Amino acid sequence: FQLVVKKCGMLRRAGRAMKVKYSSKQYHEIPVPTLGNLYQEDAGLKSYVRAMFPKEKVNALEGDLTRWGDKIIKEVWPLAKDCELRLPELAQYNVFGHRIDEIKVHPYWKKELPAIAAEEGLVGIGYRRELGEYSRLYQFTKLYMYGPFCGLFTCPLAMTDGGARMLETTGAHKTDARFKEAFDRLTTADAAQFWTSGQWMTERTGGSDVSGSETIAVAENASKGEYSLYGYKFFTSAITADVAFALARIADNPDGDGATQGSKGLSCFMAYPHTETGEPNNILVHRLKDKLGTRPVPTAELELQGTPAILLGEAGRGVATIAYMFNVTRIWNAVCGCGAMRKGIAIARDYAHKRSAFGALLKDQPLYLTTLARMETELRACLYLSLRSAYMLGKVECGVDETNSEQILRIITPLAKLYTGKLAVWTTSEAIECLGGLGYMTDSHLPTLLRDSQVLPIWEGTTNVQSLDILRIMQKTPESLVALQKDITAQISGASGALKEMGTKVLAALNEVVAFLQKGQPSTIVPLSRDVAFKLGKIYCASLLIGQNQEAVVKIFLNDPHTVGVMGDCTAGHKPTLEDYRSVALDGHLKEGPRSKL
Numbered sequence: 001f002q003l004v005v006k007k008c009g010m011l012r013r014a015g016r017a018m019k020v021k022y023s024s025k026q027y028h029e030i031p032v033p034t035l036g037n038l039y040q041e042d043a044g045l046k047s048y049v050r051a052m053f054p055k056e057k058v059n060a061l062e063g064d065l066t067r068w069g070d071k072i073i074k075e076v077w078p079l080a081k082d083c084e085l086r087l088p089e090l091a092q093y094n095v096f097g098h099r100i101d102e103i104k105v106h107p108y109w110k111k112e113l114p115a116i117a118a119e120e121g122l123v124g125i126g127y128r129r130e131l132g133e134y135s136r137l138y139q140f141t142k143l144y145m146y147g148p149f150c151g152l153f154t155c156p157l158a159m160t161d162g163g164a165r166m167l168e169t170t171g172a173h174k175t176d177a178r179f180k181e182a183f184d185r186l187t188t189a190d191a192a193q194f195w196t197s198g199q200w201m202t203e204r205t206g207g208s209d210v211s212g213s214e215t216i217a218v219a220e221n222a223s224k225g226e227y228s229l230y231g232y233k234f235f236t237s238a239i240t241a242d243v244a245f246a247l248a249r250i251a252d253n254p255d256g257d258g259a260t261q262g263s264k265g266l267s268c269f270m271a272y273p274h275t276e277t278g279e280p281n282n283i284l285v286h287r288l289k290d291k292l293g294t295r296p297v298p299t300a301e302l303e304l305q306g307t308p309a310i311l312l313g314e315a316g317r318g319v320a321t322i323a324y325m326f327n328v329t330r331i332w333n334a335v336c337g338c339g340a341m342r343k344g345i346a347i348a349r350d351y352a353h354k355r356s357a358f359g360a361l362l363k364d365q366p367l368y369l370t371t372l373a374r375m376e377t378e379l380r381a382c383l384y385l386s387l388r389s390a391y392m393l394g395k396v397e398c399g400v401d402e403t404n405s406e407q408i409l410r411i412i413t414p415l416a417k418l419y420t421g422k423l424a425v426w427t428t429s430e431a432i433e434c435l436g437g438l439g440y441m442t443d444s445h446l447p448t449l450l451r452d453s454q455v456l457p458i459w460e461g462t463t464n465v466q467s468l469d470i471l472r473i474m475q476k477t478p479e480s481l482v483a484l485q486k487d488i489t490a491q492i493s494g495a496s497g498a499l500k501e502m503g504t505k506v507l508a509a510l511n512e513v514v515a516f517l518q519k520g521q522p523s524t525i526v527p528l529s530r531d532v533a534f535k536l537g538k539i540y541c542a543s544l545l546i547g548q549n550q551e552a553v554v555k556i557f558l559n560d561p562h563t564v565g566v567m568g569d570c571t572a573g574h575k576p577t578l579e580d581y582r583s584v585a586l587d588g589h590l591k592e593g594p595r596s597k598l
Contacts, residue, residue: 031354034595038069043588080151088298101285115191136394147339156238158332162325163197198244217248225311266318269309293451334386334416337424344431372585381541407483418466419537421457491547505570
């Protein structure tokens with residue numbers, strides 16, 4: 001027995017010795033993806049910047065974008081990572097049982113992230129207009145780089161931009177000191193003065209359809225536009241904002257007596273969510289939403305119990321007034337979708353340079369290259385479509401070719417929002433698959449990217465809502481479709497060789513869409529409006545890619561089975577080679593220079 005015990009002890013000691021001696025270095029070490037400079041490694045963006053901005057401005061802008069790309073990785077992203085770990089909380093009561101409705105967000109949401117946004121002009125660039133009609137284009141270029149690395153602070157910034165645009169378009173900031181203060185603070189570069197805004201539109205009666213809104217506005221001093229709001233707002237994002245824009249019906253009392261029903265009874269108001277000491281301003285916060293994604297964003301259900309607000313614009317014209325906001329926030333939605341796509345592709349592409357399987361690096365495997373190239377191609381299509389919207393917005397705001405630009409903008413704003421929202425979800429899902437099981441792990445950052453992207457087809461109107469908007473615009477203002485046709489033709493007109501041949505096919509597909517819209521009956525067009533919108537989106541994207549003279553990208557885009565299924569065969573017999581896939585998939589990846597681990 002003693003001998004057995006002795007031997008067992010020896011075995012135990014030997015086992016312990018083996019564990020101490022054994023090292024994890026003897027296992028295969030999985031490479032960690034890294035990210036380089038967000039501008040210098042984005043070949044599609046660099047090509048677009050050099051083609052679109054005035055030549056005398058390009059060097060300075062590229063220098064600033066390179067600086068910005070470093071700053072996002074080194075300063076902004078660490079803040080965002082922390083925000084993902086410390087999510088908003090609602091404290092409805094204090095220790096003494098008093099109702100306080102305090103929403104606790106990460107301190108970075110209150111100080112560091114707003115400060116960086118103000119100083120970098122993520123809203124203000126569009127209003128200072130130092131680059132003239134290119135100001136919006138530059139603003140959204142910076143946003144595209146920033147979006148997937150900021151802990152969803154793009155949400156309050158989008159609504160801030162939309163709010164500022166409403167104030168500017170109505171001219172309220174020129175005639176009323178209260179609106180002037182709001183406009184100046186929403187667009188300032190001074191971090192100490194910067195405000196953000198929210199939008200309170202969605203109620204239990206509906207989101208995109210606001211005609212059934214139940215919120216009531218009771219006059220306190222109608223001559224000064226002062227009202228108190230009463231009602232229940234079902235989705236209010238970024239409740240920590242300094243001001244918020246809301247729809248309500250003017251009535252004689254909180255019960256709604258004397259209110260006009262339907263959309264024509266709605267007016268727009270700028271509300272003050274907080275008192276001067278920071279408490280909720282006659283607001284009950286019933287709960288924070290438990291969402292699939294965008295979790296750092298505090299989204300709440302609010303009950304307004306006399307919240308002070310100021311009438312913005314003409315009474316009964318609220319829906320028309322908020323249209324200016326939605327046009328801006330839809331472009332934010334589209335550009336942020338492109339940013340999510342870029343981040344996912346950048347991670348997958350760097351991983352391809354490091355990870356081996358079946359005896360070769362992923363970057364040397366044809367099928368992986370094809371997958372990555374198709375993702376990159378869709379990104380460029382989405383990016384050029386979204387930035388085209390931003391450029392057209394800048395031209396309209398600066399009065400440059402205003403009529404034509406506005407007609408094009410009417411269609412491509414919902415088109416960009418619709419198209420990019422869907423493609424962002426697809427691309428971020430593909431990025432997860434590119435890393436296999438590792439991509440499915442939360443700390444690869446890719447699952448968060450996918451969850452957050454899923455809101456993009458929903459926020460500011462679902463895919464069906466956008467499709468119907470596009471159809472309504474083309475039917476109500478046929479000149480908008482004519483302007484879009486001319487723009488597509490102009491993009492293709494300078495092409496030669498294979499690009500010209502493919503462009504001719506793209507124009508033929510466009511003519512099919514126009515003929516269907518002109519000859520079809522509402523009973524046949526409306527059920528297919530989503531198909532029409534996606535086909536139009538593919539056609540416009542193809543024209544923009546052709547206009548950028550990217551032959552390999554165009555061939556991959558037009559030969560993609562998804563594209564062929566939507567718009568037919570527009571390849572003119574031109575098929576991408578393996579070298580085309582390789583060049584597009586790996587374009588821009590830099591081996592030199594500092595890189596940051598995930």
